[in-house]
Amino acid sequence: MxxxxxxxxxxxxxxxxxxxxxxxxxxxxxxxxxxDETPVFDGDRAMELLVEQVEIGPRTPGSPGNLLLRERIIEKARQGGLRVATHIFEANMPMGNSPVQLCNVIVSAGPAGSEAGARLWLGAHFDTRPICDRDPDPTLQGQPLAGANDGASGVAVLLHLMELLAETPPAVGVDLIFFDGEDSGLSGDPGTYCIGSQRLASTLGDFDNPLSGVGCEGLILLDMIGDKDLFIPMEGYSIRNAPEFTRRVFRRALALDLPAFSMTQGPSVFDDHVPFLQQGIPAVDLIDFDFPKWHTTRDTPDACSAASLQQVGHLVTDLVYSR
Ligand SMILES: [Zn+2]
Structure with missing residues:
Protein backbone atom coordinates (compact mmCIF):
# COMPACT_ATOMS: atom_id res chain seq x y z
CA MET A 1 0.00 0.00 0.00
CA ASP A 36 0.35 19.82 -29.93
CA GLU A 37 1.55 22.73 -32.15
CA THR A 38 -1.90 24.28 -32.41
CA PRO A 39 -1.42 27.64 -34.15
CA VAL A 40 -3.08 30.77 -32.80
CA PHE A 41 -6.02 32.14 -34.82
CA ASP A 42 -5.87 35.94 -35.14
CA GLY A 43 -9.29 37.63 -35.30
CA ASP A 44 -7.77 40.93 -36.45
CA ARG A 45 -6.14 39.18 -39.43
CA ALA A 46 -9.48 37.55 -40.30
CA MET A 47 -11.15 40.98 -40.14
CA GLU A 48 -8.60 42.32 -42.66
CA LEU A 49 -9.48 39.44 -44.97
CA LEU A 50 -13.19 40.24 -44.56
CA VAL A 51 -12.67 43.91 -45.50
CA GLU A 52 -10.54 42.95 -48.53
CA GLN A 53 -13.43 40.88 -49.89
CA VAL A 54 -15.97 43.67 -49.44
CA GLU A 55 -13.58 46.09 -51.18
CA ILE A 56 -13.71 43.87 -54.28
CA GLY A 57 -17.38 44.81 -54.65
CA PRO A 58 -20.32 42.44 -55.25
CA ARG A 59 -19.36 38.76 -55.73
CA THR A 60 -22.56 37.61 -57.43
CA PRO A 61 -22.16 34.46 -59.57
CA GLY A 62 -20.58 35.22 -62.95
CA SER A 63 -19.61 38.80 -61.98
CA PRO A 64 -16.05 40.20 -62.21
CA GLY A 65 -15.94 40.36 -58.39
CA ASN A 66 -16.87 36.69 -58.08
CA LEU A 67 -14.17 35.71 -60.58
CA LEU A 68 -11.56 37.88 -58.87
CA LEU A 69 -12.25 36.40 -55.42
CA ARG A 70 -12.19 32.89 -56.87
CA GLU A 71 -8.77 33.61 -58.42
CA ARG A 72 -7.47 35.08 -55.16
CA ILE A 73 -8.52 31.99 -53.18
CA ILE A 74 -6.80 29.71 -55.70
CA GLU A 75 -3.65 31.85 -55.81
CA LYS A 76 -3.45 32.04 -52.02
CA ALA A 77 -3.76 28.26 -51.72
CA ARG A 78 -1.02 27.68 -54.30
CA GLN A 79 1.30 30.22 -52.67
CA GLY A 80 0.84 28.40 -49.37
CA GLY A 81 1.72 25.06 -50.96
CA LEU A 82 -1.80 23.68 -50.43
CA ARG A 83 -3.63 21.49 -52.92
CA VAL A 84 -6.47 23.15 -54.80
CA ALA A 85 -9.22 21.77 -57.04
CA THR A 86 -12.12 23.44 -58.82
CA HIS A 87 -15.59 22.08 -59.48
CA ILE A 88 -16.96 24.04 -62.45
CA PHE A 89 -20.42 23.74 -64.00
CA GLU A 90 -23.08 25.86 -65.67
CA ALA A 91 -26.43 26.55 -64.05
CA ASN A 92 -29.50 28.65 -64.67
CA MET A 93 -29.70 31.19 -61.88
CA PRO A 94 -33.15 31.91 -60.43
CA MET A 95 -32.87 35.68 -61.02
CA GLY A 96 -31.18 35.56 -64.44
CA ASN A 97 -32.13 34.59 -67.97
CA SER A 98 -28.99 32.86 -69.22
CA PRO A 99 -26.80 30.11 -67.69
CA VAL A 100 -23.90 31.21 -65.52
CA GLN A 101 -20.64 29.39 -64.84
CA LEU A 102 -20.38 28.45 -61.16
CA CYS A 103 -17.22 27.24 -59.45
CA ASN A 104 -16.79 25.56 -56.07
CA VAL A 105 -13.18 25.74 -54.90
CA ILE A 106 -11.70 23.01 -52.68
CA VAL A 107 -8.43 23.63 -50.82
CA SER A 108 -6.82 20.65 -49.11
CA ALA A 109 -4.16 20.41 -46.41
CA GLY A 110 -2.48 17.59 -44.52
CA PRO A 111 -2.16 14.00 -45.68
CA ALA A 112 -3.97 13.16 -48.93
CA GLY A 113 -6.85 10.69 -48.84
CA SER A 114 -8.10 9.33 -45.57
CA GLU A 115 -5.20 7.07 -44.60
CA ALA A 116 -4.36 9.17 -41.53
CA GLY A 117 -7.99 9.13 -40.35
CA ALA A 118 -11.29 10.63 -41.35
CA ARG A 119 -10.94 14.02 -43.00
CA LEU A 120 -12.71 17.15 -41.78
CA TRP A 121 -14.56 19.44 -44.20
CA LEU A 122 -15.02 23.14 -43.51
CA GLY A 123 -17.17 25.27 -45.80
CA ALA A 124 -18.38 28.83 -46.49
CA HIS A 125 -20.03 30.51 -49.48
CA PHE A 126 -17.94 33.09 -51.34
CA ASP A 127 -20.72 34.47 -53.55
CA THR A 128 -22.99 37.33 -52.49
CA ARG A 129 -26.67 38.07 -53.07
CA PRO A 130 -27.52 40.06 -56.25
CA ILE A 131 -30.12 42.19 -54.44
CA CYS A 132 -30.84 43.70 -51.02
CA ASP A 133 -34.49 42.64 -51.07
CA ARG A 134 -34.98 43.03 -47.30
CA ASP A 135 -33.74 46.63 -47.15
CA PRO A 136 -36.27 48.88 -45.38
CA ASP A 137 -35.81 51.48 -48.15
CA PRO A 138 -37.56 50.15 -51.31
CA THR A 139 -35.37 52.32 -53.54
CA LEU A 140 -32.28 50.38 -52.34
CA GLN A 141 -33.69 46.88 -52.71
CA GLY A 142 -32.29 46.45 -56.24
CA GLN A 143 -28.70 47.07 -55.10
CA PRO A 144 -26.28 44.14 -54.80
CA LEU A 145 -25.35 43.02 -51.28
CA ALA A 146 -21.94 44.04 -49.87
CA GLY A 147 -22.01 40.74 -47.98
CA ALA A 148 -19.63 41.54 -45.12
CA ASN A 149 -21.36 39.14 -42.75
CA ASP A 150 -23.38 37.13 -45.29
CA GLY A 151 -20.51 35.74 -47.35
CA ALA A 152 -17.22 37.40 -46.39
CA SER A 153 -17.22 36.46 -42.68
CA GLY A 154 -17.10 32.67 -43.16
CA VAL A 155 -14.68 33.01 -46.06
CA ALA A 156 -12.40 35.28 -43.98
CA VAL A 157 -12.11 32.61 -41.28
CA LEU A 158 -11.27 29.97 -43.89
CA LEU A 159 -8.74 32.25 -45.62
CA HIS A 160 -6.88 32.90 -42.37
CA LEU A 161 -7.08 29.20 -41.52
CA MET A 162 -5.43 28.56 -44.91
CA GLU A 163 -2.51 30.72 -43.75
CA LEU A 164 -2.19 28.65 -40.57
CA LEU A 165 -2.47 25.35 -42.48
CA ALA A 166 0.29 26.48 -44.86
CA GLU A 167 2.59 27.22 -41.89
CA THR A 168 1.64 24.21 -39.79
CA PRO A 169 0.37 21.17 -41.70
CA PRO A 170 -2.32 19.27 -39.74
CA ALA A 171 -1.85 15.60 -38.81
CA VAL A 172 -5.19 14.64 -40.35
CA GLY A 173 -6.47 15.87 -43.73
CA VAL A 174 -8.66 18.96 -44.00
CA ASP A 175 -10.65 20.20 -46.99
CA LEU A 176 -11.84 23.82 -47.13
CA ILE A 177 -14.82 24.16 -49.47
CA PHE A 178 -15.63 27.59 -50.90
CA PHE A 179 -19.17 27.31 -52.25
CA ASP A 180 -20.45 29.38 -55.17
CA GLY A 181 -24.10 30.17 -55.94
CA GLU A 182 -25.48 30.02 -52.39
CA ASP A 183 -27.34 33.30 -52.24
CA SER A 184 -29.12 33.92 -55.56
CA GLY A 185 -32.35 32.19 -54.55
CA LEU A 186 -35.91 33.42 -54.61
CA SER A 187 -37.42 34.39 -51.28
CA GLY A 188 -39.62 31.57 -49.95
CA ASP A 189 -38.21 28.97 -52.37
CA PRO A 190 -35.29 27.24 -50.54
CA GLY A 191 -34.42 24.92 -53.43
CA THR A 192 -33.32 27.91 -55.53
CA TYR A 193 -30.53 28.67 -53.01
CA CYS A 194 -27.31 26.68 -52.46
CA ILE A 195 -26.80 25.82 -56.15
CA GLY A 196 -23.08 25.12 -55.73
CA SER A 197 -23.41 22.88 -52.68
CA GLN A 198 -26.40 21.04 -54.14
CA ARG A 199 -24.37 20.15 -57.24
CA LEU A 200 -21.24 19.23 -55.26
CA ALA A 201 -23.14 16.99 -52.80
CA SER A 202 -25.37 15.31 -55.39
CA THR A 203 -22.41 14.34 -57.60
CA LEU A 204 -20.10 12.96 -54.89
CA GLY A 205 -19.82 9.67 -56.76
CA ASP A 206 -18.90 11.28 -60.09
CA PHE A 207 -15.46 10.98 -61.61
CA ASP A 208 -14.94 14.74 -62.03
CA ASN A 209 -16.04 15.68 -58.49
CA PRO A 210 -12.93 16.64 -56.43
CA LEU A 211 -14.50 15.17 -53.28
CA SER A 212 -15.48 11.93 -54.97
CA GLY A 213 -14.52 8.95 -52.83
CA VAL A 214 -13.06 11.17 -50.10
CA GLY A 215 -14.64 10.05 -46.86
CA CYS A 216 -15.05 12.61 -44.12
CA GLU A 217 -15.93 12.87 -40.47
CA GLY A 218 -18.33 15.70 -41.22
CA LEU A 219 -18.79 19.20 -42.62
CA ILE A 220 -18.67 22.34 -40.50
CA LEU A 221 -20.29 25.23 -42.36
CA LEU A 222 -19.57 28.86 -41.43
CA ASP A 223 -22.19 31.42 -42.47
CA MET A 224 -22.97 34.84 -41.00
CA ILE A 225 -20.51 34.41 -38.13
CA GLY A 226 -19.09 37.97 -38.15
CA ASP A 227 -22.00 39.75 -36.43
CA LYS A 228 -20.70 42.08 -33.69
CA ASP A 229 -23.46 40.76 -31.45
CA LEU A 230 -22.68 37.09 -32.08
CA PHE A 231 -24.95 34.33 -30.79
CA ILE A 232 -24.73 30.84 -32.30
CA PRO A 233 -27.31 28.29 -31.15
CA MET A 234 -27.52 24.77 -32.62
CA GLU A 235 -29.12 25.17 -36.07
CA GLY A 236 -32.27 23.08 -36.52
CA TYR A 237 -31.37 20.82 -39.50
CA SER A 238 -27.94 20.16 -37.96
CA ILE A 239 -29.14 19.05 -34.53
CA ARG A 240 -32.00 16.97 -35.95
CA ASN A 241 -30.01 15.18 -38.66
CA ALA A 242 -26.48 15.09 -37.21
CA PRO A 243 -27.04 15.30 -33.43
CA GLU A 244 -23.83 13.58 -32.36
CA PHE A 245 -21.55 15.64 -34.65
CA THR A 246 -23.35 18.89 -33.81
CA ARG A 247 -23.16 18.32 -30.05
CA ARG A 248 -19.46 17.41 -30.31
CA VAL A 249 -18.66 20.72 -32.02
CA PHE A 250 -20.71 22.75 -29.52
CA ARG A 251 -19.30 20.90 -26.51
CA ARG A 252 -15.82 21.84 -27.72
CA ALA A 253 -16.91 25.49 -28.06
CA LEU A 254 -18.14 25.47 -24.47
CA ALA A 255 -14.95 23.75 -23.27
CA LEU A 256 -12.99 26.58 -24.92
CA ASP A 257 -15.14 29.17 -23.06
CA LEU A 258 -16.46 30.79 -26.23
CA PRO A 259 -19.44 32.85 -25.03
CA ALA A 260 -21.19 33.19 -28.44
CA PHE A 261 -22.03 29.48 -28.54
CA SER A 262 -25.11 28.05 -26.89
CA MET A 263 -26.33 24.45 -26.76
CA THR A 264 -29.91 25.65 -27.23
CA GLN A 265 -31.78 24.91 -30.45
CA GLY A 266 -31.94 27.76 -32.95
CA PRO A 267 -33.92 28.23 -36.18
CA SER A 268 -33.65 25.84 -39.13
CA VAL A 269 -31.84 27.47 -42.04
CA PHE A 270 -31.69 25.96 -45.54
CA ASP A 271 -27.98 26.44 -46.10
CA ASP A 272 -25.03 24.75 -47.82
CA HIS A 273 -24.92 21.95 -45.22
CA VAL A 274 -28.41 20.61 -46.10
CA PRO A 275 -27.43 18.92 -49.41
CA PHE A 276 -24.71 17.03 -47.47
CA LEU A 277 -27.12 15.98 -44.72
CA GLN A 278 -29.37 14.69 -47.51
CA GLN A 279 -26.45 12.50 -48.64
CA GLY A 280 -26.08 11.09 -45.11
CA ILE A 281 -22.96 13.13 -44.30
CA PRO A 282 -22.84 14.65 -40.79
CA ALA A 283 -22.94 18.44 -41.11
CA VAL A 284 -23.35 21.37 -38.76
CA ASP A 285 -24.14 24.96 -39.74
CA LEU A 286 -22.54 27.52 -37.44
CA ILE A 287 -24.81 30.50 -38.11
CA ASP A 288 -26.20 33.51 -36.28
CA PHE A 289 -29.45 34.02 -38.15
CA ASP A 290 -30.58 36.79 -35.79
CA PHE A 291 -29.03 39.55 -37.91
CA PRO A 292 -31.37 42.51 -38.59
CA LYS A 293 -29.10 43.75 -41.41
CA TRP A 294 -29.54 40.44 -43.29
CA HIS A 295 -30.01 41.08 -47.06
CA THR A 296 -29.92 44.87 -46.61
CA THR A 297 -27.47 47.55 -47.72
CA ARG A 298 -26.23 47.68 -44.11
CA ASP A 299 -24.49 44.29 -44.22
CA THR A 300 -21.14 46.11 -44.18
CA PRO A 301 -17.87 45.59 -42.23
CA ASP A 302 -18.99 47.90 -39.41
CA ALA A 303 -21.70 45.32 -38.56
CA CYS A 304 -18.93 42.76 -37.94
CA SER A 305 -16.11 42.43 -35.43
CA ALA A 306 -12.71 40.80 -35.15
CA ALA A 307 -13.77 39.40 -31.76
CA SER A 308 -16.62 37.43 -33.34
CA LEU A 309 -14.40 36.04 -36.11
CA GLN A 310 -11.86 35.19 -33.40
CA GLN A 311 -14.31 32.98 -31.51
CA VAL A 312 -15.32 30.94 -34.56
CA GLY A 313 -11.76 30.84 -35.88
CA HIS A 314 -10.42 29.65 -32.54
CA LEU A 315 -12.98 26.84 -32.44
CA VAL A 316 -12.33 25.52 -35.95
CA THR A 317 -8.55 25.81 -35.53
CA ASP A 318 -8.79 23.79 -32.33
CA LEU A 319 -10.96 21.17 -34.03
CA VAL A 320 -8.55 20.88 -36.98
CA TYR A 321 -5.41 20.49 -34.86
CA SER A 322 -6.76 18.41 -31.99
CA ARG A 323 -7.45 15.38 -34.21
ZN1 LIG B 1 -27.77 35.43 -47.67
Whole structure:
Protein backbone atom coordinates (compact mmCIF):
# COMPACT_ATOMS: atom_id res chain seq x y z
CA MET A 1 0.00 0.00 0.00
CA UNK A 2 2.65 2.43 1.08
CA UNK A 3 4.97 1.96 -1.91
CA UNK A 4 1.99 2.17 -4.31
CA UNK A 5 1.03 5.49 -2.81
CA UNK A 6 4.52 6.89 -3.23
CA UNK A 7 4.49 5.82 -6.93
CA UNK A 8 1.27 7.75 -7.51
CA UNK A 9 2.74 10.82 -5.85
CA UNK A 10 5.82 10.53 -8.05
CA UNK A 11 3.69 10.20 -11.21
CA UNK A 12 1.55 13.15 -10.22
CA UNK A 13 4.57 15.34 -9.63
CA UNK A 14 5.81 14.42 -13.11
CA UNK A 15 2.43 15.31 -14.62
CA UNK A 16 2.69 18.71 -13.01
CA UNK A 17 6.35 19.18 -13.94
CA UNK A 18 6.00 18.66 -17.72
CA UNK A 19 3.34 21.33 -18.42
CA UNK A 20 5.19 23.65 -16.02
CA UNK A 21 8.41 23.17 -17.99
CA UNK A 22 6.54 23.88 -21.25
CA UNK A 23 5.02 27.03 -19.76
CA UNK A 24 8.42 28.26 -18.52
CA UNK A 25 10.08 27.56 -21.88
CA UNK A 26 7.24 29.30 -23.72
CA UNK A 27 7.96 32.47 -21.75
CA UNK A 28 11.74 32.22 -22.02
CA UNK A 29 11.87 31.14 -25.68
CA UNK A 30 9.24 32.87 -27.86
CA UNK A 31 9.50 30.25 -30.65
CA UNK A 32 8.90 27.35 -28.28
CA UNK A 33 5.46 25.81 -28.39
CA UNK A 34 3.84 22.88 -26.68
CA UNK A 35 3.78 19.45 -28.31
CA ASP A 36 0.35 19.82 -29.93
CA GLU A 37 1.55 22.73 -32.15
CA THR A 38 -1.90 24.28 -32.41
CA PRO A 39 -1.42 27.64 -34.15
CA VAL A 40 -3.08 30.77 -32.80
CA PHE A 41 -6.02 32.14 -34.82
CA ASP A 42 -5.87 35.94 -35.14
CA GLY A 43 -9.29 37.63 -35.30
CA ASP A 44 -7.77 40.93 -36.45
CA ARG A 45 -6.14 39.18 -39.43
CA ALA A 46 -9.48 37.55 -40.30
CA MET A 47 -11.15 40.98 -40.14
CA GLU A 48 -8.60 42.32 -42.66
CA LEU A 49 -9.48 39.44 -44.97
CA LEU A 50 -13.19 40.24 -44.56
CA VAL A 51 -12.67 43.91 -45.50
CA GLU A 52 -10.54 42.95 -48.53
CA GLN A 53 -13.43 40.88 -49.89
CA VAL A 54 -15.97 43.67 -49.44
CA GLU A 55 -13.58 46.09 -51.18
CA ILE A 56 -13.71 43.87 -54.28
CA GLY A 57 -17.38 44.81 -54.65
CA PRO A 58 -20.32 42.44 -55.25
CA ARG A 59 -19.36 38.76 -55.73
CA THR A 60 -22.56 37.61 -57.43
CA PRO A 61 -22.16 34.46 -59.57
CA GLY A 62 -20.58 35.22 -62.95
CA SER A 63 -19.61 38.80 -61.98
CA PRO A 64 -16.05 40.20 -62.21
CA GLY A 65 -15.94 40.36 -58.39
CA ASN A 66 -16.87 36.69 -58.08
CA LEU A 67 -14.17 35.71 -60.58
CA LEU A 68 -11.56 37.88 -58.87
CA LEU A 69 -12.25 36.40 -55.42
CA ARG A 70 -12.19 32.89 -56.87
CA GLU A 71 -8.77 33.61 -58.42
CA ARG A 72 -7.47 35.08 -55.16
CA ILE A 73 -8.52 31.99 -53.18
CA ILE A 74 -6.80 29.71 -55.70
CA GLU A 75 -3.65 31.85 -55.81
CA LYS A 76 -3.45 32.04 -52.02
CA ALA A 77 -3.76 28.26 -51.72
CA ARG A 78 -1.02 27.68 -54.30
CA GLN A 79 1.30 30.22 -52.67
CA GLY A 80 0.84 28.40 -49.37
CA GLY A 81 1.72 25.06 -50.96
CA LEU A 82 -1.80 23.68 -50.43
CA ARG A 83 -3.63 21.49 -52.92
CA VAL A 84 -6.47 23.15 -54.80
CA ALA A 85 -9.22 21.77 -57.04
CA THR A 86 -12.12 23.44 -58.82
CA HIS A 87 -15.59 22.08 -59.48
CA ILE A 88 -16.96 24.04 -62.45
CA PHE A 89 -20.42 23.74 -64.00
CA GLU A 90 -23.08 25.86 -65.67
CA ALA A 91 -26.43 26.55 -64.05
CA ASN A 92 -29.50 28.65 -64.67
CA MET A 93 -29.70 31.19 -61.88
CA PRO A 94 -33.15 31.91 -60.43
CA MET A 95 -32.87 35.68 -61.02
CA GLY A 96 -31.18 35.56 -64.44
CA ASN A 97 -32.13 34.59 -67.97
CA SER A 98 -28.99 32.86 -69.22
CA PRO A 99 -26.80 30.11 -67.69
CA VAL A 100 -23.90 31.21 -65.52
CA GLN A 101 -20.64 29.39 -64.84
CA LEU A 102 -20.38 28.45 -61.16
CA CYS A 103 -17.22 27.24 -59.45
CA ASN A 104 -16.79 25.56 -56.07
CA VAL A 105 -13.18 25.74 -54.90
CA ILE A 106 -11.70 23.01 -52.68
CA VAL A 107 -8.43 23.63 -50.82
CA SER A 108 -6.82 20.65 -49.11
CA ALA A 109 -4.16 20.41 -46.41
CA GLY A 110 -2.48 17.59 -44.52
CA PRO A 111 -2.16 14.00 -45.68
CA ALA A 112 -3.97 13.16 -48.93
CA GLY A 113 -6.85 10.69 -48.84
CA SER A 114 -8.10 9.33 -45.57
CA GLU A 115 -5.20 7.07 -44.60
CA ALA A 116 -4.36 9.17 -41.53
CA GLY A 117 -7.99 9.13 -40.35
CA ALA A 118 -11.29 10.63 -41.35
CA ARG A 119 -10.94 14.02 -43.00
CA LEU A 120 -12.71 17.15 -41.78
CA TRP A 121 -14.56 19.44 -44.20
CA LEU A 122 -15.02 23.14 -43.51
CA GLY A 123 -17.17 25.27 -45.80
CA ALA A 124 -18.38 28.83 -46.49
CA HIS A 125 -20.03 30.51 -49.48
CA PHE A 126 -17.94 33.09 -51.34
CA ASP A 127 -20.72 34.47 -53.55
CA THR A 128 -22.99 37.33 -52.49
CA ARG A 129 -26.67 38.07 -53.07
CA PRO A 130 -27.52 40.06 -56.25
CA ILE A 131 -30.12 42.19 -54.44
CA CYS A 132 -30.84 43.70 -51.02
CA ASP A 133 -34.49 42.64 -51.07
CA ARG A 134 -34.98 43.03 -47.30
CA ASP A 135 -33.74 46.63 -47.15
CA PRO A 136 -36.27 48.88 -45.38
CA ASP A 137 -35.81 51.48 -48.15
CA PRO A 138 -37.56 50.15 -51.31
CA THR A 139 -35.37 52.32 -53.54
CA LEU A 140 -32.28 50.38 -52.34
CA GLN A 141 -33.69 46.88 -52.71
CA GLY A 142 -32.29 46.45 -56.24
CA GLN A 143 -28.70 47.07 -55.10
CA PRO A 144 -26.28 44.14 -54.80
CA LEU A 145 -25.35 43.02 -51.28
CA ALA A 146 -21.94 44.04 -49.87
CA GLY A 147 -22.01 40.74 -47.98
CA ALA A 148 -19.63 41.54 -45.12
CA ASN A 149 -21.36 39.14 -42.75
CA ASP A 150 -23.38 37.13 -45.29
CA GLY A 151 -20.51 35.74 -47.35
CA ALA A 152 -17.22 37.40 -46.39
CA SER A 153 -17.22 36.46 -42.68
CA GLY A 154 -17.10 32.67 -43.16
CA VAL A 155 -14.68 33.01 -46.06
CA ALA A 156 -12.40 35.28 -43.98
CA VAL A 157 -12.11 32.61 -41.28
CA LEU A 158 -11.27 29.97 -43.89
CA LEU A 159 -8.74 32.25 -45.62
CA HIS A 160 -6.88 32.90 -42.37
CA LEU A 161 -7.08 29.20 -41.52
CA MET A 162 -5.43 28.56 -44.91
CA GLU A 163 -2.51 30.72 -43.75
CA LEU A 164 -2.19 28.65 -40.57
CA LEU A 165 -2.47 25.35 -42.48
CA ALA A 166 0.29 26.48 -44.86
CA GLU A 167 2.59 27.22 -41.89
CA THR A 168 1.64 24.21 -39.79
CA PRO A 169 0.37 21.17 -41.70
CA PRO A 170 -2.32 19.27 -39.74
CA ALA A 171 -1.85 15.60 -38.81
CA VAL A 172 -5.19 14.64 -40.35
CA GLY A 173 -6.47 15.87 -43.73
CA VAL A 174 -8.66 18.96 -44.00
CA ASP A 175 -10.65 20.20 -46.99
CA LEU A 176 -11.84 23.82 -47.13
CA ILE A 177 -14.82 24.16 -49.47
CA PHE A 178 -15.63 27.59 -50.90
CA PHE A 179 -19.17 27.31 -52.25
CA ASP A 180 -20.45 29.38 -55.17
CA GLY A 181 -24.10 30.17 -55.94
CA GLU A 182 -25.48 30.02 -52.39
CA ASP A 183 -27.34 33.30 -52.24
CA SER A 184 -29.12 33.92 -55.56
CA GLY A 185 -32.35 32.19 -54.55
CA LEU A 186 -35.91 33.42 -54.61
CA SER A 187 -37.42 34.39 -51.28
CA GLY A 188 -39.62 31.57 -49.95
CA ASP A 189 -38.21 28.97 -52.37
CA PRO A 190 -35.29 27.24 -50.54
CA GLY A 191 -34.42 24.92 -53.43
CA THR A 192 -33.32 27.91 -55.53
CA TYR A 193 -30.53 28.67 -53.01
CA CYS A 194 -27.31 26.68 -52.46
CA ILE A 195 -26.80 25.82 -56.15
CA GLY A 196 -23.08 25.12 -55.73
CA SER A 197 -23.41 22.88 -52.68
CA GLN A 198 -26.40 21.04 -54.14
CA ARG A 199 -24.37 20.15 -57.24
CA LEU A 200 -21.24 19.23 -55.26
CA ALA A 201 -23.14 16.99 -52.80
CA SER A 202 -25.37 15.31 -55.39
CA THR A 203 -22.41 14.34 -57.60
CA LEU A 204 -20.10 12.96 -54.89
CA GLY A 205 -19.82 9.67 -56.76
CA ASP A 206 -18.90 11.28 -60.09
CA PHE A 207 -15.46 10.98 -61.61
CA ASP A 208 -14.94 14.74 -62.03
CA ASN A 209 -16.04 15.68 -58.49
CA PRO A 210 -12.93 16.64 -56.43
CA LEU A 211 -14.50 15.17 -53.28
CA SER A 212 -15.48 11.93 -54.97
CA GLY A 213 -14.52 8.95 -52.83
CA VAL A 214 -13.06 11.17 -50.10
CA GLY A 215 -14.64 10.05 -46.86
CA CYS A 216 -15.05 12.61 -44.12
CA GLU A 217 -15.93 12.87 -40.47
CA GLY A 218 -18.33 15.70 -41.22
CA LEU A 219 -18.79 19.20 -42.62
CA ILE A 220 -18.67 22.34 -40.50
CA LEU A 221 -20.29 25.23 -42.36
CA LEU A 222 -19.57 28.86 -41.43
CA ASP A 223 -22.19 31.42 -42.47
CA MET A 224 -22.97 34.84 -41.00
CA ILE A 225 -20.51 34.41 -38.13
CA GLY A 226 -19.09 37.97 -38.15
CA ASP A 227 -22.00 39.75 -36.43
CA LYS A 228 -20.70 42.08 -33.69
CA ASP A 229 -23.46 40.76 -31.45
CA LEU A 230 -22.68 37.09 -32.08
CA PHE A 231 -24.95 34.33 -30.79
CA ILE A 232 -24.73 30.84 -32.30
CA PRO A 233 -27.31 28.29 -31.15
CA MET A 234 -27.52 24.77 -32.62
CA GLU A 235 -29.12 25.17 -36.07
CA GLY A 236 -32.27 23.08 -36.52
CA TYR A 237 -31.37 20.82 -39.50
CA SER A 238 -27.94 20.16 -37.96
CA ILE A 239 -29.14 19.05 -34.53
CA ARG A 240 -32.00 16.97 -35.95
CA ASN A 241 -30.01 15.18 -38.66
CA ALA A 242 -26.48 15.09 -37.21
CA PRO A 243 -27.04 15.30 -33.43
CA GLU A 244 -23.83 13.58 -32.36
CA PHE A 245 -21.55 15.64 -34.65
CA THR A 246 -23.35 18.89 -33.81
CA ARG A 247 -23.16 18.32 -30.05
CA ARG A 248 -19.46 17.41 -30.31
CA VAL A 249 -18.66 20.72 -32.02
CA PHE A 250 -20.71 22.75 -29.52
CA ARG A 251 -19.30 20.90 -26.51
CA ARG A 252 -15.82 21.84 -27.72
CA ALA A 253 -16.91 25.49 -28.06
CA LEU A 254 -18.14 25.47 -24.47
CA ALA A 255 -14.95 23.75 -23.27
CA LEU A 256 -12.99 26.58 -24.92
CA ASP A 257 -15.14 29.17 -23.06
CA LEU A 258 -16.46 30.79 -26.23
CA PRO A 259 -19.44 32.85 -25.03
CA ALA A 260 -21.19 33.19 -28.44
CA PHE A 261 -22.03 29.48 -28.54
CA SER A 262 -25.11 28.05 -26.89
CA MET A 263 -26.33 24.45 -26.76
CA THR A 264 -29.91 25.65 -27.23
CA GLN A 265 -31.78 24.91 -30.45
CA GLY A 266 -31.94 27.76 -32.95
CA PRO A 267 -33.92 28.23 -36.18
CA SER A 268 -33.65 25.84 -39.13
CA VAL A 269 -31.84 27.47 -42.04
CA PHE A 270 -31.69 25.96 -45.54
CA ASP A 271 -27.98 26.44 -46.10
CA ASP A 272 -25.03 24.75 -47.82
CA HIS A 273 -24.92 21.95 -45.22
CA VAL A 274 -28.41 20.61 -46.10
CA PRO A 275 -27.43 18.92 -49.41
CA PHE A 276 -24.71 17.03 -47.47
CA LEU A 277 -27.12 15.98 -44.72
CA GLN A 278 -29.37 14.69 -47.51
CA GLN A 279 -26.45 12.50 -48.64
CA GLY A 280 -26.08 11.09 -45.11
CA ILE A 281 -22.96 13.13 -44.30
CA PRO A 282 -22.84 14.65 -40.79
CA ALA A 283 -22.94 18.44 -41.11
CA VAL A 284 -23.35 21.37 -38.76
CA ASP A 285 -24.14 24.96 -39.74
CA LEU A 286 -22.54 27.52 -37.44
CA ILE A 287 -24.81 30.50 -38.11
CA ASP A 288 -26.20 33.51 -36.28
CA PHE A 289 -29.45 34.02 -38.15
CA ASP A 290 -30.58 36.79 -35.79
CA PHE A 291 -29.03 39.55 -37.91
CA PRO A 292 -31.37 42.51 -38.59
CA LYS A 293 -29.10 43.75 -41.41
CA TRP A 294 -29.54 40.44 -43.29
CA HIS A 295 -30.01 41.08 -47.06
CA THR A 296 -29.92 44.87 -46.61
CA THR A 297 -27.47 47.55 -47.72
CA ARG A 298 -26.23 47.68 -44.11
CA ASP A 299 -24.49 44.29 -44.22
CA THR A 300 -21.14 46.11 -44.18
CA PRO A 301 -17.87 45.59 -42.23
CA ASP A 302 -18.99 47.90 -39.41
CA ALA A 303 -21.70 45.32 -38.56
CA CYS A 304 -18.93 42.76 -37.94
CA SER A 305 -16.11 42.43 -35.43
CA ALA A 306 -12.71 40.80 -35.15
CA ALA A 307 -13.77 39.40 -31.76
CA SER A 308 -16.62 37.43 -33.34
CA LEU A 309 -14.40 36.04 -36.11
CA GLN A 310 -11.86 35.19 -33.40
CA GLN A 311 -14.31 32.98 -31.51
CA VAL A 312 -15.32 30.94 -34.56
CA GLY A 313 -11.76 30.84 -35.88
CA HIS A 314 -10.42 29.65 -32.54
CA LEU A 315 -12.98 26.84 -32.44
CA VAL A 316 -12.33 25.52 -35.95
CA THR A 317 -8.55 25.81 -35.53
CA ASP A 318 -8.79 23.79 -32.33
CA LEU A 319 -10.96 21.17 -34.03
CA VAL A 320 -8.55 20.88 -36.98
CA TYR A 321 -5.41 20.49 -34.86
CA SER A 322 -6.76 18.41 -31.99
CA ARG A 323 -7.45 15.38 -34.21
ZN1 LIG B 1 -27.77 35.43 -47.67
Missing amino acids: FSRKSTIIECCSRLVAVPLLVAVLSVLLPGFSSA
